[in-house]
Amino acid sequence: MAGRTSTPGQTVSRRLLAVLDVFDVAHPALTLTEVAARSGLPVSTARRLITELRNWGGLERLDDGRYRIGIRLWTIGTLAxxxxxxxxxxxxxxxxxxxxxxxxxxxxxxxxxxxxxxxxxxxxxxxxxxxxxxxxxxxxxxxxxxxxxxxxxxxxxxxxxxxxxxxxxxxxxxxxxxxxxxxxxxxxxxxxxxxxxxxxxxxxxxxxxxxxxxxxxxxxxxxxxxxxxxxxxxxxxxxxxxxxxxxxx
Amino acid sequence: MAGRTSTPGQTVSRRLLAVLDVFDVAHPALTLTEVAARSGLPVSTARRLITELRNWGGLERLDDGRYRIGIRLWTIGTLAxxxxxxxxxxxxxxxxxxxxxxxxxxxxxxxxxxxxxxxxxxxxxxxxxxxxxxxxxxxxxxxxxxxxxxxxxxxxxxxxxxxxxxxxxxxxxxxxxxxxxxxxxxxxxxxxxxxxxxxxxxxxxxxxxxxxxxxxxxxxxxxxxxxxxxxxxxxxxxxxxxxxxxxxx
The missing domain is CATH 3.30.450.40 (GAF domain)
Structure with a gap:
C-alpha cells in the first residue's frame, strides 16, 4: 500500500479520522464514492472504515445510500x-x-x-x-x-x-x-x-x-x-x- | 499483542474509538492511566492513540495533565x-x-x-x-x-x-x-x-x-x-x- 509507514497503527488512525473530516456543514451527507474522493482514500479502504464507524455509531446510513454523522459522535462532542x-x-x-x-x-x-x-x-x-x-x-x-x-x-x-x-x-x-x-x-x-x-x-x-x-x-x-x-x-x-x-x- | 487479529487495521480502529468511549458525562476529564484502565488498553497503546487524537484536535490536554474531548469532535458532532x-x-x-x-x-x-x-x-x-x-x-x-x-x-x-x-x-x-x-x-x-x-x-x-x-x-x-x-x-x-x-x- 502506497504511503504506508512502518507504524501501520498510526496510518490507520489517521485514515479513520480522515473519513470523519470529510463531513462538514456544506457536506453533511456523502456517498461512499464521495467519502473516498474527499479523503483521498481508495474506495475499498473507505468502505472498510465506514463500516467500522457505522458499527460504532459514529456514522449512519441514509435510505438513499449516503452516510452522515451519527448520534454517538454528537454525544461525545457535547463533552467539549x-x-x-x-x-x-x-x-x-x-x-x-x-x-x-x-x-x-x-x-x-x-x-x-x-x-x-x-x-x-x-x-x-x-x-x-x-x-x-x-x-x-x-x-x-x-x-x-x-x-x-x-x-x-x-x-x-x-x-x-x-x-x-x-x-x-x-x-x-x-x-x-x-x-x-x-x-x-x-x-x-x-x-x-x-x-x-x-x-x-x-x-x-x-x-x-x-x-x-x-x-x-x-x-x-x-x-x-x-x-x-x-x-x-x-x-x-x-x-x-x-x-x-x-x-x- | 494479545487479542490482535489478522486484520490489524480493524483492531486499531476499534482501539481508537475505545479511547473516545471512555469519556462521558460522569468522566469528562481523565488521566492517561484512567484512559488505559477504562478502555482496557495497555498504557503505551493508550498514550499513542491519545497523541493521534490530540494532533487531530479530538482530545485536549488540561494543565493538570488530564485529557478531555476537544472542539473538533464537537464540531463534527453538530452534523448529526x-x-x-x-x-x-x-x-x-x-x-x-x-x-x-x-x-x-x-x-x-x-x-x-x-x-x-x-x-x-x-x-x-x-x-x-x-x-x-x-x-x-x-x-x-x-x-x-x-x-x-x-x-x-x-x-x-x-x-x-x-x-x-x-x-x-x-x-x-x-x-x-x-x-x-x-x-x-x-x-x-x-x-x-x-x-x-x-x-x-x-x-x-x-x-x-x-x-x-x-x-x-x-x-x-x-x-x-x-x-x-x-x-x-x-x-x-x-x-x-x-x-x-x-x-x-
Whole structure:
C-alpha cells in the first residue's frame, strides 16, 4: 500500500479520522464514492472504515445510500468544554436578546484562524445568514470575528495578514493596516462592527466575552439588515456579553 | 499483542474509538492511566492513540495533565441529524415553556434502550436534576422515557423487561405488566408522568414529538417539584410538543 509507514497503527488512525473530516456543514451527507474522493482514500479502504464507524455509531446510513454523522459522535462532542459551561451561561442572555430584537444572535469562539459558531438563535423574520452551529466565519470580515481578533495576541493578526485578507464584498477590509486600526477602535469601545463586509445587505455588531485572565473566551453578535439597526443594538449586545462573562465566571 | 487479529487495521480502529468511549458525562476529564484502565488498553497503546487524537484536535490536554474531548469532535458532532433540525425547531418552544414555568425543560431522543438528552433549559430556581445535555435517562422511570417508550414498538418494552426494570426509588414501576398498562394510558392521553419514580422530590411530565410517519422522533418534558405542579403543566407541554412536531415537519 502506497504511503504506508512502518507504524501501520498510526496510518490507520489517521485514515479513520480522515473519513470523519470529510463531513462538514456544506457536506453533511456523502456517498461512499464521495467519502473516498474527499479523503483521498481508495474506495475499498473507505468502505472498510465506514463500516467500522457505522458499527460504532459514529456514522449512519441514509435510505438513499449516503452516510452522515451519527448520534454517538454528537454525544461525545457535547463533552467539549467550549460547549458546556459557556453555552449554558450564554443561552438565557441570547434568548433575551432575541426576544428584544428578533434578529440573528450568534455565539462564537476562536478556532484556529476562524470564528466557530457554537450557538445561534434565529427566526424566519431575521435577515438570512448562512451561519450554522458548527460553521466557521472569517475573523476580518465579521463583527464576532473582529471582537475575537481584537482581544487576541498580535501574532494572530500577523498570520491572517500573511495569508491574505480575503475580499468577501467590496466593503471588506483587506489592508492589514486598516484592519489593525479598526481593531484598536474595538478595544476602546468594546464592540465590533461589520457593515456589509461579509455579505451585502447584512450588518453585524458583536462584543467579546472575556475571561477572568483578560483573555477572550468567545464573542456574542447580532446580524441585522442595516447599519442603523446594528448601531442601535450595540449597547444591548455589549450588556449581554458582560452578563455572560460574569455568569460564566 | 494479545487479542490482535489478522486484520490489524480493524483492531486499531476499534482501539481508537475505545479511547473516545471512555469519556462521558460522569468522566469528562481523565488521566492517561484512567484512559488505559477504562478502555482496557495497555498504557503505551493508550498514550499513542491519545497523541493521534490530540494532533487531530479530538482530545485536549488540561494543565493538570488530564485529557478531555476537544472542539473538533464537537464540531463534527453538530452534523448529526438529531441535533440539527429537531433542536432548532424545538428551542423556541422550550424557551416559551421555560419563561412560563421557570422549571427544567428537556428534549430527549431514543438512543438504544435509554433516553438521550439533546437539549435542556434550566435555572437555579428549578428543582435540581442531574440530567445534562448528552446524558442518558432510563425509559421506564422518567416522563420523557415513558413518552418515547409508549410510541415505540412492543419489542423495546420486551427487551427492557427482559433486562429487568431497575428500581430507582420506592415509586419506580418495576413490574412489566404495570408498566405496559401505564404506557397504554400514555398513548390514550398523549402525556406521560413520573411521580418520584426517578428521584425522590421530583416529578415530571412529557409528551411525544411524532413524525409524519407516526413514529416518535423525540419527547419534550418538564421536571418540577411536585405532582400537582406537573399535573398543571401537562397541557402546556403537550401543546409545545405538538407545535414542535408541526414545525419540524
Amino acid at each position: 468544554p467550549q460547549q458546556r459551561g459557556l453555552r449554558e451561561a450564554a443561552l438565557p442572555y441570547m434568548h433575551d436578546l432575541f426576544q428584544a430584537t428578533q434578529e440573528n444572535i450568534q455565539l462564537t469562539v476562536l478556532e484556529g484562524t476562524q470564528a466557530l459558531c457554537i450557538e445561534k438563535i434565529s427566526s424566519n423574520k431575521a435577515v438570512p445568514t448562512q451561519t450554522q452551529i458548527g460553521g466557521r466565519l472569517p475573523l476580518h470580515a465579521t463583527g464576532v470575528g473582529k471582537a475575537l481578533l481584537a482581544f487576541s495576541g498580535k501574532e494572530l493578526l500577523g498570520s491572517l495578514a500573511a495569508a491574505g485578507l480575503t475580499r468577501m464584498t467590496p466593503h471588506t477590509i483587506t489592508q492589514p493596516g486598516r484592519l489593525a486600526a479598526a481593531l484598536a477602535e474595538v478595544r476602546k469601545s468594546g464592540v465590533a462592527y461589520s457593515y456589509e463586509e461579509m455579505t451585502l445587505g447584512a450588518a453585524s455588531v458583536a462584543a467579546p466575552i472575556l475571561g477572568l485572565d483578560g483573555g477572550v473566551r468567545a464573542a456574542l453578535g447580532i446580524v441585522a439588515h442595516s447599519r442603523s439597526a446594528v448601531d442601535r443594538l450595540a449597547p444591548a449586545v455589549r450588556t449581554a456579553a458582560l452578563g455572560i462573562a460574569r455568569w460564566a465566571g | 441529524p438529531q441535533q440539527r433540525g429537531l433542536r432548532e425547531a424545538a428551542l423556541p418552544y422550550m424557551h416559551d415553556l421555560f419563561q412560563a414555568t421557570q422549571e427544567n425543560i428537556q428534549l430527549t431522543v431514543l438512543e438504544g434502550t435509554q433516553a438521550l438528552c439533546i437539549e435542556k433549559i434550566s435555572s437555579n430556581k428549578a428543582v435540581p436534576t442531574q440530567t445534562q445535555i448528552g446524558g442518558r435517562l432510563p425509559l421506564h422511570a422518567t416522563g420523557v422515557g415513558k413518552a418515547l417508550l409508549a410510541f415505540s414498538g412492543k419489542e423495546l418494552l420486551g427487551s427492557l423487561a427482559a433486562a429487568g426494570l431497575t428500581r430507582m426509588t420506592p415509586h419506580t414501576i418495576t413490574q412489566p405488566g404495570r408498566l405496559a398498562a401505564a404506557l397504554a394510558e400514555v398513548r390514550k392521553s398523549g402525556v406521560a408522568y413520573s411521580y418520584e419514580e426517578m428521584t425522590l422530590g421530583a416529578a415530571s411530565v412529557a409528551a411525544p414529538i411524532l413524525g409524519l410517519d407516526g413514529g416518535v422522533r423525540a419527547a419534550l418534558g418538564i421536571v418540577a417539584h411536585s405532582r400537582s405542579a406537573v399535573d398543571r403543566l401537562a397541557p402546556a407541554v403537550r401543546t409545545a410538543a405538538l407545535g414542535i412536531a408541526r414545525w419540524a415537519g
